[in-house]
Amino acid sequence: xxxxxxxxxxxxxxxxxxxxxxxxxxxxxxxxxxxxxxxxxxxxxxxxxxxxxxxxxxxxxxxxxxxxxxxxxxxxxxxxxxxxxxxxxxxxxxxxxxxxxxxxxxxxxxxxxxxxxxxxxxxxxxxxxxxxxxxxxxxxxxxxxxxxxxxxxxxxxxxxxxxxxxxxxxxxxxxxxxxxxxxxxxxxxxxxxxxxxxxxxxxxxxxxxxxxxxxxxxxxxxxxxxxxxxxxxxxxxxxxxxxxxxxxxxxxxxxxxxxxxxxxxxxxxxxxxxxxxxxxxxxxxxxxxxxxxxxxxxxxxxxxxxxxxxxxxxxxxxxxxxxxxxxxxxxxxxxxxxxxxxxxxxxxxxxxxxxxxxxxxxxxxxxxxxxxxxxxxxxxxxxxxxxxxxxxxxxxxxxxxxxxxxxxxxxxxxxxxxxxxxxxxxxxxxxxxxxxxxxxxxxxxxxxxxxxxx
Numbered sequence: 001x002x003x004x005x006x007x008x009x010x011x012x013x014x015x016x017x018x019x020x021x022x023x024x025x026x027x028x029x030x031x032x033x034x035x036x037x038x039x040x041x042x043x044x045x046x047x048x049x050x051x052x053x054x055x056x057x058x059x060x061x062x063x064x065x066x067x068x069x070x071x072x073x074x075x076x077x078x079x080x081x082x083x084x085x086x087x088x089x090x091x092x093x094x095x096x097x098x099x100x101x102x103x104x105x106x107x108x109x110x111x112x113x114x115x116x117x118x119x120x121x122x123x124x125x126x127x128x129x130x131x132x133x134x135x136x137x138x139x140x141x142x143x144x145x146x147x148x149x150x151x152x153x154x155x156x157x158x159x160x161x162x163x164x165x166x167x168x169x170x171x172x173x174x175x176x177x178x179x180x181x182x183x184x185x186x187x188x189x190x191x192x193x194x195x196x197x198x199x200x201x202x203x204x205x206x207x208x209x210x211x212x213x214x215x216x217x218x219x220x221x222x223x224x225x226x227x228x229x230x231x232x233x234x235x236x237x238x239x240x241x242x243x244x245x246x247x248x249x250x251x252x253x254x255x256x257x258x259x260x261x262x263x264x265x266x267x268x269x270x271x272x273x274x275x276x277x278x279x280x281x282x283x284x285x286x287x288x289x290x291x292x293x294x295x296x297x298x299x300x301x302x303x304x305x306x307x308x309x310x311x312x313x314x315x316x317x318x319x320x321x322x323x324x325x326x327x328x329x330x331x332x333x334x335x336x337x338x339x340x341x342x343x344x345x346x347x348x349x350x351x352x353x354x355x356x357x358x359x360x361x362x363x364x365x366x367x368x369x370x371x372x373x374x375x376x377x378x379x380x381x382x383x384x385x386x387x388x389x390x391x392x393x394x395x396x397x398x399x400x401x402x403x404x405x406x407x408x409x410x411x412x413x414x415x416x417x418x419x420x421x422x423x424x425x426x427x428x429x430x431x432x433x434x435x436x437x438x439x440x441x442x443x444x445x446x447x448x449x450x451x452x453x454x
Contacts, residue, residue, distance in 0.1 A: 234397060256424070282413065368392075
């Protein structure tokens with residue numbers, strides 16, 4: 001495009017973006033006047049009921065003497081406490097991703113034979129069409145790997161003769177396929193970008209059928225295909241903890257909204273990915289890592305709690321880091337006292353930090369986790385408690401595993417595709433109406449004027 005044309009477009013958009021802002025501004029007091037819950041949640045974080053699910057349960061409060069009282073967060077997958085699920089497969093030295101995926105999709109814990117059969121099917125589905133990597137993944141690679149994955153997923157519609165078939169068996173086939181190939185699309189998309197965008201070496205390692213999802217991610221990502229057992233098991237736990245989190249989170253709600261319209265599986269999952277990549281949702285983990293790096297660069301003694309506290313105050317007051325006023329990894333839409341996923345993850349993070357000689361970094365994360373809620377409570381009016389969420393530690397884990405920053409949110413997607421699939425299946429089985437919430441219009445009525453009179 002000629003520079004003259006670019007400048008003309010920029011001048012136009014600069015001018016009309018100001019008009020757009022002026023004409024679309026809504027006084028925030030109107031939300032209170034009309035009883036509209038912003039973000040479909042009230043000030044205490046309680047959400048508007050939009051559906052019923054049998055897939056997972058989140059508890060952040062208890063009823064005591066008729067009053068709702070905040071409690072330590074609890075998360076259940078199909079009725080099973082996440083603590084018990086993780087403890088079960090960790091103690092038995094099993095990888096948990098496949099077992100937990102079976103539970104979420106089919107509503108029951110698999111017996112050994114059922115798990116083996118499920119793992120076999122996932123391996124069979126771990127297949128991309130001929131020349132797909134060359135013709136799709138490697139074409140126009142992007143630093144934004146979620147966009148790369150979205151492109152690949154939508155392109156897969158051209159290879160599926162039953163793309164629009166909404167029969168349960170066909171949708172299940174499509175979901176199992178996407179669950180199986182998400183790691184390939186993410187890692188291969190990164191390698192394409194790393195080669196063409198960063199001028200680094202290019203290699204494609206194929207997954208190994210009998211290995212777990214976590215092991216295959218590390219094999220495909222690393223030049224030497226090597227990994228330690230601890231590395232694979234910590235990554236496996238991370239995937240399980242990110243796998244599902246109720247129907248109300250933004251990307252899962254997107255899954256159900258688009259599914260309710262009758263759209264195909266590939267379009268539904270592409271929409272969910274687009275939701276997940278936002279920094280207010282799945283894109284938060286890389287912001288935590290960037291924030292901690294910034295703290296280490298600007299605080300003279302990272303072991304001095306008062307120095308760290310003062311710098312966190314600067315971040316909160318938009319005087320430091322990215323000046324958004326956010327301490328990333330802190331707070332959650334539902335949890336107040338604690339996020340159970342963060343509590344579970346913390347112990348595994350510490351073990352990996354010891355193995356990777358990153359103990360001092362872990363101590364800094366622990367300090368921030370402890371004092372950030374105090375800083376936030378002092379500086380901001382809050383309506384419920386603030387605690388570390390699972391993304392506070394996940395980016396740190398990925399950095400210790402040598403996973404590049406560009407793949408942090410895709411790692412979340414590799415896990416959450418299971419939850420999305422379960423919710424899509426539940427929506428198709430039970431819902432018969434398109435999701436269509438109401439909006440209160442406050443537009444002023446006007447008389448139409450002929451174009452010559454405007």
